[in-house]
Amino acid sequence: MAGFGLVRRFPGLAGLLAAQTISPLGDAMATTALILHVQRTTGSATAVGLLLFAQAIPPLAAPLAGVIADRYSPGRLLSVGWLAQAVLTGLLALLLPPLGALLAVVFVLALVGTPLSAAVGRCIPAVVADDDLVAANALRSAVGELGTVLGPPLAGLLFAVSGTRLVLGLDALTFLVVVPLALRLPTLARDTDGRVRSSFVRDARDGLAFVWRTPYVLAVAVGFWIVVLFSAPDDLILPFLATVTFKAGPVAVGVLLAAASAGLLTGLPLVSPAGRRLGVTGAIVAGFAVMAAGNLLTAAAPWLMAAFAAQMLRGLAIPLADSHVTTYLQRSTPPQMLGRVLANVYGGVGVAAAAGYLLGGPVLDATSPRTAFVIVGCGGLAGAAVTAVLLRKARRRPDTGPR
Numbered sequence: 529m530a531g532f533g534l535v536r537r538f539p540g541l542a543g544l545l546a547a548q549t550i551s552p553l554g555d556a557m558a559t560t561a562l563i564l565h566v567q568r569t570t571g572s573a574t575a576v577g578l579l580l581f582a583q584a585i586p587p588l589a590a591p592l593a594g595v596i597a598d599r600y601s602p603g604r605l606l607s608v609g610w611l612a613q614a615v616l617t618g619l620l621a622l623l624l625p626p627l628g629a630l631l632a633v634v635f636v637l638a639l640v641g642t643p644l645s646a647a648v649g650r651c652i653p654a655v656v657a658d659d660d661l662v663a664a665n666a667l668r669s670a671v672g673e674l675g676t677v678l679g680p681p682l683a684g685l686l687f688a689v690s691g692t693r694l695v696l697g698l699d700a701l702t703f704l705v706v707v708p709l710a711l712r713l714p715t716l717a718r719d720t721d722g723r724v725r726s727s728f729v730r731d732a733r734d735g736l737a738f739v740w741r742t743p744y745v746l747a748v749a750v751g752f753w754i755v756v757l758f759s760a761p762d763d764l765i766l767p768f769l770a771t772v773t774f775k776a777g778p779v780a781v782g783v784l785l786a787a788a789s790a791g792l793l794t795g796l797p798l799v800s801p802a803g804r805r806l807g808v809t810g811a812i813v814a815g816f817a818v819m820a821a822g823n824l825l826t827a828a829a830p831w832l833m834a835a836f837a838a839q840m841l842r843g844l845a846i847p848l849a850d851s852h853v854t855t856y857l858q859r860s861t862p863p864q865m866l867g868r869v870l871a872n873v874y875g876g877v878g879v880a881a882a883a884g885y886l887l888g889g890p891v892l893d894a895t896s897p898r899t900a901f902v903i904v905g906c907g908g909l910a911g912a913a914v915t916a917v918l919l920r921k922a923r924r925r926p927d928t929g930p931r
Contacts, residue, residue, distance in 0.1 A: 554702030556679025561695035577889025584882035586639035590875020591732035594868030597646035606710035614703035621696035646871040666851035676789035684782025735868025743922040751915025758907025760881035761888025769897035791843020815849025820908025827901035
């Protein structure tokens with residue numbers, strides 16, 4: 529109900545949220561179908577890890593992607609990006625190439641999408657008041673995860689009935705549906721201070737320098753990257769936990785992959801009250817710690833539904849951490865630099881996730897799903913502790929950001 533009130537007070541938020549609901553539904557379905565396709569055709573955790581690695585590594589281009597997000601109108605950028613992704617996904621559905629070519633297309637799809645998230649993040653402070661930033665960011669995460677809740681089990685069902693092509697075709701359709709919504713987004717003013725526009729490379733360097741030289745931004749970024757490095761492989765491990773440990777089928781894989789997203793939606797009403805009680809940085813650290821605890825409990829789960837409940841617990845903490853990280857960056861970054869900072873921080877998240885997938889596959893092949901979850905859970909707790917230490921040190925600097 530609070531979300532509906534936010535949309536009523538800020539109509540510009542409605543189209544943004546609609547697009548962030550529809551497109552992730554198709555993306556979650558496509559990712560689940562591709563995981564199942566690669567798992568079925570290769571039987572290798574390393575191959576599945578390579579698929580997720582190809583999807584996660586394009587954020588290495590985040591410094592340049594952030595410049596694109598800062599320079600171009602969000603509506604135009606999003607519409608062009610979604611059209612390109614529709615074409616690529618449609619080709620993937622028609623051709624369904626062997627593993628090497630499939631990984632290449634998945635990589636290009638993710639590369640096209642790299643500047644799009646930063647473009648959306650730039651829009652939110654322009655369409656809501658500062659006091660509503662936490663709620664708006666949490667709502668954005670929640671509507672995106674709504675598709676992720678529905679997408680994996682639906683994809684598992686469709687995959688079991690008709691295979692991969694139909695799921696990928698539906699994903700291409702979702703990209704086309706959201707293009708008109710992107711064209712309605714506000715045009716943001718450009719802040720050039722009367723100067724001649726500098727080169728892409730210099731703008732990209734300035735964005736990286738801001739993150740590196742600003743202690744409170746660097747603290748949040750480094751802590752976030754460490755947590756994601758260890759927590760990202762859970763999406764790789766869950767299909768094998770379902771099929772190897774619990775001897776279940778594709779629908780169960782989809783249900784387990786949706787558990788964290790279901791927890792996210794359940795935890796959404798808790799984000800603002802917890803943020804007020806803990807403060808922005810306290811909410812970030814608490815969110816990271818609970819996410820890690822959920823993975824440790826998954827390792828100990830004796831039944832499939834117990835694993836589902838543990839992943840739901842992990843999901844409860846995702847909006848708490850993510851919405852406060854985004855809000856922290858939006859409040860502490862100059863508007864003309866925001867696209868680059870968001871792209872660099874979340875690009876680093878993508879790189880950390882890619883490294884986690886790349887390492888997680890061989891670790892899973894060499895051990896077991898339960899052992900792998902113990903490793904990622906312990907690593908996540910260590911990441912939360914590092915985040916707390918870095919934020920404490922940043923507070924001692926004279927340019928400390930919002931708390």
